[in-house]
Amino acid sequence: MRRFSLLLAALALSISACSGADERPTLSADKGPAPSTTTTLPSYISLVAEARVSVVGIYDWPGASEPSRRLFSPWYVNDEKDKPVKQVFLVKDHIADWLEVYLPVRPNGTTGWIKTSDVNMTQTPYKIVVELSKHLITVYNAGAVFLQETVAVGKPETPTPPGTYYLRVLLRAPKPNTVYGPYAYPLSGYSDVLTSFNGGDGELGIHGNNDESVLGQSVTAGCVRMKNDSITKLVPVLPLGTPVEILA
Numbered sequence: 669m670r671r672f673s674l675l676l677a678a679l680a681l682s683i684s685a686c687s688g689a690d691e692r693p694t695l696s697a698d699k700g701p702a703p704s705t706t707t708t709l710p711s712y713i714s715l716v717a718e719a720r721v722s723v724v725g726i727y728d729w730p731g732a733s734e735p736s737r738r739l740f741s742p743w744y745v746n747d748e749k750d751k752p753v754k755q756v757f758l759v760k761d762h763i764a765d766w767l768e769v770y771l772p773v774r775p776n777g778t779t780g781w782i783k784t785s786d787v788n789m790t791q792t793p794y795k796i797v798v799e800l801s802k803h804l805i806t807v808y809n810a811g812a813v814f815l816q817e818t819v820a821v822g823k824p825e826t827p828t829p830p831g832t833y834y835l836r837v838l839l840r841a842p843k844p845n846t847v848y849g850p851y852a853y854p855l856s857g858y859s860d861v862l863t864s865f866n867g868g869d870g871e872l873g874i875h876g877n878n879d880e881s882v883l884g885q886s887v888t889a890g891c892v893r894m895k896n897d898s899i900t901k902l903v904p905v906l907p908l909g910t911p912v913e914i915l916a
Contacts, residue, residue, distance in 0.1 A: 673852040681908065696704065707874075709791065715759035716909030717787035718765055718835075724755055724787070726780035730766035734781070739771075755839050756909045757782070758834035758856070759789075772856040775833045785807070794850055796835075796874070796912040798895040800828055803884045805874075805894055806907055807902065810905065815901065818884045820877065828890050833857040833912040849876015849896040849901055861889040873912065 691878070709715070722742075725735030742752030757769035760779055771778045775892030793810040800821050807815040822828035833855040844850035862870035876896040877883070883893065892914075 672831050710774050710793075710845075712793055712795070712808070713791050714795065714909070714911045715762075715767075716790045716792060716907065717757045717759055717769055717782065718909070719755040720792065722787045724782055726771065726782060728780070729768075730763050730781050753837065754835075756836065757787070758832075758909055758911055766806065770832060770834060770856060772836055774858050776829055776857040776860070777835070779879070785838070786883070791911070792907050792910050793908070794910045796906075796910060798828070798874075798912065798914045800830065800914065800916055803886070805892065807906075809905075814905075815898060817895060817898055820882045820887050822859075822888050822890040823886045826859060826889040827886075827887070828892060828914060829857065829860045830873065830914045830916045833914065835874075835906060835908050835910045837910065839875075839910060844876070845878050846897065847878050849878065849892075849893075849899060851862055851876060851899045853899075853902075853906070862889065865889060 687715055694794045717903045719739075719741035720843050722740065724739045726735045726739060727734075738753050741755035742754065744751060744753060749915045757767075757771070759767050759769050761768040762784070765784045766781050768779050768781050769785055771780050784898060794814070795808045797806045797808070798804070798819065798821070799806075801819060805815075805817060806813060812856045836856045837854050839848075839854065841848045841850055841852065841853045852873050853876065854871040857872045859865070859870035859872065864870060870890070872892075874894065876899045877893040883895070908910055
């Protein structure tokens, strides 16, 4: 699969564990709304951390003296140095000046601790739930259903892995009539089967499609396909870092 040129924007990631199509989405200029930063959070609010330093240290526990790994910010889509991408993380927990965050690494569900001083905190009232057995996606806004519809998910040999993920980036397809549709949201997780695919690392994603007849079926290489009109509706409202819960 040939790599796409990128559009100017703040965040992006190449999708790889979706299909064998030869048209991959590009970085989108649409970034969604600016989240609020209030401190009293209802239960439906999720915290998102955006890197404010060039190297984010990831620690095994709060107060650890040295990081066990480091993630760079910005990082670059397809290694194209003119398109910087800030690291974002979904927050799982926090203790004093430390945040436990989900990491965009293998294995899925990996978490680590970062310093609050290394990030800017925002929040989102949105949450995405994908029910694989029902082929159903539900997008919630402040606990209320914002969108719900039938989707296509991974086929038996390349299943969509259940787990907790987040929207890591928004891409726009150069040709909206490809298998990706007009937009795609790569996630922070990866296929459990594909370690490489179409030039990528087997990243999961939620995207449009070019054949609505497959909706309601298990036919993909791990990604979630939805209606083009629906994913277009999500672009102006979903901030990056929005949690995605994939259920069996």
